[in-house]
Amino acid sequence: MPRHLSTLLAAAALTLAGGGYAIAQGTTGQAGQAGQGGSEPRSPDGKRYLAQPLVRNLYFADPSAHVFNGKIYVYPSHDVDAGIPDDDLGNQYAMHDYQVLSMDRPGGPVTVNPVALDVKDIPWASKQTWAPDAAYKNGTYYLYIPARDKQGVFRIGVATSKSPTGPFKAEPTPIAGSYSIDPAVFTDFNGQSYMYFGGIWGGQLQRWATGRYDPNGGDTDLKRDDQPALSAKVARLSPDMKSFAEAPRDVQILDQQGKPVLGGDHDHRFFEASWLFKRNGKYYFTYSTGDTHYLAYAIGDNPYGPFRYTGRIMEPVQGWTTHHSIIDFKGRWYLFYHDTQLSGKNHLRSAKMTELRFNPDGTIQTINPFKD
Numbered sequence: 001m002p003r004h005l006s007t008l009l010a011a012a013a014l015t016l017a018g019g020g021y022a023i024a025q026g027t028t029g030q031a032g033q034a035g036q037g038g039s040e041p042r043s044p045d046g047k048r049y050l051a052q053p054l055v056r057n058l059y060f061a062d063p064s065a066h067v068f069n070g071k072i073y074v075y076p077s078h079d080v081d082a083g084i085p086d087d088d089l090g091n092q093y094a095m096h097d098y099q100v101l102s103m104d105r106p107g108g109p110v111t112v113n114p115v116a117l118d119v120k121d122i123p124w125a126s127k128q129t130w131a132p133d134a135a136y137k138n139g140t141y142y143l144y145i146p147a148r149d150k151q152g153v154f155r156i157g158v159a160t161s162k163s164p165t166g167p168f169k170a171e172p173t174p175i176a177g178s179y180s181i182d183p184a185v186f187t188d189f190n191g192q193s194y195m196y197f198g199g200i201w202g203g204q205l206q207r208w209a210t211g212r213y214d215p216n217g218g219d220t221d222l223k224r225d226d227q228p229a230l231s232a233k234v235a236r237l238s239p240d241m242k243s244f245a246e247a248p249r250d251v252q253i254l255d256q257q258g259k260p261v262l263g264g265d266h267d268h269r270f271f272e273a274s275w276l277f278k279r280n281g282k283y284y285f286t287y288s289t290g291d292t293h294y295l296a297y298a299i300g301d302n303p304y305g306p307f308r309y310t311g312r313i314m315e316p317v318q319g320w321t322t323h324h325s326i327i328d329f330k331g332r333w334y335l336f337y338h339d340t341q342l343s344g345k346n347h348l349r350s351a352k353m354t355e356l357r358f359n360p361d362g363t364i365q366t367i368n369p370f371k372d
């Protein structure tokens with residue numbers, strides 16, 4: 001779709017009747033989508049999807065959900081088709097703006113709000129506005145933005161607004177000391193906020209293994225299978241929510257024996273897409289295993305960890321990437337994720353949501369993204 005047309009569509013602030021997670025009727029689904037016109041949509045290998053896209057006429061991925069003022073706001077990447085072939089560095093993910101989704105309740109109509117921020121209005125950024133997150137403090141909403149800077153290095157910036165749906169105004173420079181991708185901001189019950197971030201391969205985390213950016217630091221991971229895996233990072237945020245109050249630390253993930261998960265353990269090691277939530281006094285660090293396509297979780301006793309690997313949140317979805325968020329809404333928990341149901345293409349993803357259930361011991365009931 002030409003960029004000016006998508007902007008016009010966005011400005012219309014479409015309210016998509018019936019676009020909720022359980023039903024998704026009455027929207028403008030993709031032409032030729034299997035199952036339109038009555039029958040239930042099926043994956044290319046014939047499976048029925050657990051949930052339907054929140055939005056059907058635009059592509060949204062990496063859904064970071066929050067509850068602000070009793071409503072659900074989702075801060076996703078806005079996927080577009082730039083005609084770039086798939087590669088391991090993610091060049092096909094050529095997003096250039098953000099739009100916020102909102103809904104009053106799970107299963108209710110989903111509003112696609114106007115463009116909240118465009119890369120041309122982020123002074124330090126050049127391209128690839130990837131998975132964002134948001135936070136609220138003292139009357140201001142903060143949008144955290146990973147993007148490539150003018151030198152092609154991923155950094156994380158921040159933009160502010162008085163409205164949860166924007167428009168957001170970007171700070172002139174990225175957060176000092178930030179790097180890589182996938183920011184996720186967790187605010188503890190005492191009001192202290194922390195940013196979790198990082199991603200290997202196209203997210204460039206492996207290039208920071210020495211603490212400084214090394215452009216020759218590899219395109220995937222460190223290829224040291226018998227060494228502890230590269231870690232996500234965490235940094236306490238300053239009271240202004242726009243800077244780090246400390247140098248980023250490693251988010252250590254331990255296996256069931258208490259040893260660091262190794263780089264060669266692709267079923268369990270951190271790849272990208274950090275999230276952090278707290279339940280019953282425990283801190284759940286959740287993430288994607290990337291090339292093995294699981295959403296996994298590890299449990300700790302404080303925001304810094306270490307976190308003990310505990311299990312899978314979700315089995316692989318349709319599509320290469322898997323990225324999520326988790327919220328408590330009125331005492332029930334929900335997982336937001338994405339897949340490629342509508343496009344069949346890795347870089348054109350659709351955000352979805354489904355209920356997340358816990359066992360009495362605090363473990364998570366693993367979700368199959370298909371009904372079959």
Ligand code: FUB
Nearest residue numbers: 093130131272273321323
């Ligand atoms: O959307 C671009 C990238 O794909 C995200 O930053 C990753 O988490 C993966 O979902």
